[in-house]
Amino acid sequence: MNGHPEARARRDYILEQKRGFGRRVIGVFPAYYPRELLLSMNILPVEIWDPPLESSHANAHLQSYICSVVKQGLELILQGKCRDLDAFLFPHTCDSIQNLASIVNDYLGIEKPCYFFYHPKAPYKESSRWYYIKQLEDLALRLEKQFGPLNHHEFKKKVEQGEDLRRTIGELYRRRAEGTLGLSNVEFYRILRQVEYLHPDDFLPVLTAILKRPPDRKSKGLAVIVSGILPNPPEVLEHLDRLGINVADDDFLSCSRRLLARPAISTVPFEAMADSYFGMQPCCTKGSAIEDRLKSILDKAKSSSAKGVIFQMVKFCEPELFDVPILVEGLKAEGLATLVIDTELNQGMSGQLVTRLEAFAEMIG
Ligand code: SF4
Known part of the structure; x- marks a missing residue:
């Protein structure tokens, strides 16, 4: 992994953060976790x-029908590429992450x-x-044993900064x-x-x-919404750029959903974090009602004048597999228009995938 430019940039950054700011680093598996709490303890979360990576070791520990988020994450550990990390954090996202944690x-x-x-998972009660x-409080207590006491003043500052970050991403x-x-689609997700x-x-x-740059009022092209776990394989975005299709909004777990x-x-830090958690958009990994998720995607399509929705599924992702057929019907x-593509992470673009994207572009064009 360290030969890959993105991986190298991450590793250099982690080392710089450790040396320059005395930060400790936690490797965080998907998806929802209290980022501001970690940051306030001078811990850098690296997701x-x-x-x-080429998957060579992980397969021996996992069933063949596991998603590649889990497979690649385990591979990273087994290849000894987590040496610079001080700990791991496993949020309770799905059975597969739970299995990996174990x-x-x-x-x-x-x-x-x-x-x-x-x-907590929906349906939410009082x-x-x-x-x-x-x-949150329990996690803070456990982290304090390894990383030292939580500074409440710093915690408040980091929660305020988290609000600022969400506001800024919202504007983007x-x-x-x-x-x-x-x-472009590629640039947007590379930056985000x-x-x-x-x-x-x-x-x-x-x-x-980026937001300070003057508005670019070039033609928007054909607008679509993209849904799924994360924008991978990235070549899908490249191909959408080539076809003149503009991702106008998304419903990715790794992006807008969280x-x-x-x-x-x-303004009380733990309370403010709860406000944010319960104020996020619906998500299958949080047990949200499918009708709520459908409404959320329809609202995005309406406000961005999108003509269709592409579901970029990670193969064997159970939470998504439950929702997508009903969402497709509702949309x-x-x-x-809808298109469901089912891929492994980092698999690149097959000829068949190219053809399906082109057919979809023609359909909405
Ligand atoms: S949410 Fe889906 S893709 Fe993510 S870890 Fe769970 S099963 Fe895998």
């Missing part, structure tokens, strides 16, 4: 979604602490908020949907995905500089 913590004999985070805050999405951002490892002190200025939220009401009933 593990789709490391670009393999890493209980069976691999890895000499690194593993933390678990059990966030007690869900209380439960979420208890989980708004400008893209109205067609004035001036970034730096959130997975950059400290907000470094990431926010990148976004602010990076955007209604503004927090409370079609509203007159939107």
Whole structure:
């Protein structure tokens, strides 16, 4: 992985953060976790979604029908490429991540602490908020044993910065949907995905500089919404750029589903974090009702004048597999074109995939 330019950039950044700021680093598996809590303890979260590796060791530990997010994550550990990390964090996203957490913590004999985070799932009850805050407090107590006491002043600052970041990302999405951002599909996600490892002190200025550029009012091209877990394989975006199709909004778990939220009401840090968590858009990994997710995608399509929705599925992703057939039916009933593609991470573009994207472009053109 370290030979890959993106992986090299991440590793250099991690080392710089350790040396320059005395930061500790936690490898975080998808998807929802209290980023601001970690940052306030001078811990840099580095997310593990789709490391670009040849899978050689992980298969021996996993069933053949597991998603490649889990497979690639385990491969990263087994190839010894997590040496610079001080610990791992496993949020309770799905059975597959749960299974991975158990393999890493209980069976691999890895000499690194593993933390678990059990966030509440829908349908939410009155007690869900209380439960979420208890989980945050409990995680803070466990982290304190390894990383030192939580500084409440710093925590408040990081929660405010998190709000600022969500607001700024929201503006980036708004400008893209109205067609004035001036970034290609590839550029948009290359920049946005730096959130997975950059400290907000470094990431926010990148976004602010983009938003300060004068609006680009070139033709928007054909607009679509893209849904799924994450924008991988990235070649799909390249091909959409080539076809003149503009991703006007998304419903990716790694992007809008967790990076955007209604503004927090409370200014008390744990309460504000709960406001954000419960103010995010619907998601299959949080047990949201499919009708809510359908409405959320339809709203995005309406406000960005999108002609269709592409579901970029990770093969064997169970939570998505439950939702997608019903979403497709609902979107079609509203007159939107749909395309479902099912890929492994980093698999590149097959000839068949190219043909299907081109046929979809013709259909909505
Ligand atoms: S791709 Fe799907 S099954 Fe795999 S870790 Fe993500 S949510 Fe879980």
